[in-house]
Amino acid sequence: MSHSSEFIDPSVPPSGAGCVECLATGDWWFHLRRCAKCGHIGCCDDSLNRHARNHFEETGHEIIQTFEPGEDWFYDYRTDDEVRGAPRLADPQHHPRDQPTPGPAGVVPRNWQRILMERNERERND
Numbered sequence: 001m002s003h004s005s006e007f008i009d010p011s012v013p014p015s016g017a018g019c020v021e022c023l024a025t026g027d028w029w030f031h032l033r034r035c036a037k038c039g040h041i042g043c044c045d046d047s048l049n050r051h052a053r054n055h056f057e058e059t060g061h062e063i064i065q066t067f068e069p070g071e072d073w074f075y076d077y078r079t080d081d082e083v084r085g086a087p088r089l090a091d092p093q094h095h096p097r098d099q100p101t102p103g104p105a106g107v108v109p110r111n112w113q114r115i116l117m118e119r120n121e122r123e124r125n126d
Contacts, residue, residue, distance in 0.1 A: 007063045007076075010087040012039040014067065017095045018104050019043040021051040028107045030116065032067035032095055035059075036074065036086065041067055041095075047102075048119060053077060068101065069094040 019029045019042050029043030033052035038061060042052030056062055062078040063086070072093070074083035095103070102108045109115060 007061070008036040008086055008089075009038070010089050012037070013090040014039045014092060015041045017041070017099060019047070019049075019051050021054075022047075022049060023104070026107065028102055028104065028109070028112070030102045030112075032103075033064040033075075034067040034089065035061045036063040036065055036089060037061040039090075046116065048115070065089060067094055069097050 014034050015038075016023070019027075019032060020040060021027075022029050022043055027049060028047075029049070029051075030047040031044040033042055033044050034040070035042070035052070035055055038059070040052075040055050040059075040061070042055045043049055045053055052064055056064070056077040062076050063074055063083055064077070065074045065086070066072065074086040075081070076083050099105065100108070102112055
């Protein structure tokens with residue numbers, strides 16, 4: 001399924017190398033997602049803050065692309081499904097390869113896996 005320029009603008013570069021909101025607050029992320037409309041880089045749904053989804057909810061920009069090296073998939077928050085046939089977005093296609101996942105360097109707590117697991121368990125029990 002292809003999408004119109006209403007949801008994808010291939011000319012817009014990414015907003016940076018990391019989650020805009022996490023960088024502003026000194027927080028950390030698990031994986032990064034790129035808004036296909038405006039280039040906003042936000043953290044994924046498996047991250048504590050879910051800034052990419054928050055960006056969709058605030059703007060209606062429903063199509064994202066992974067911003068992880070070696071991946072190139074697109075996803076539509078509205079339909080909760082993979083997007084096929086999307087055009088190539090402006091470079092860069094992913095965060096710098098020397099940037100760790102999770103990131104950013106020096107901010108990720110040693111027990112990050114436990115933090116994410118405990119959050120997921122709390123959500124399952126709610």
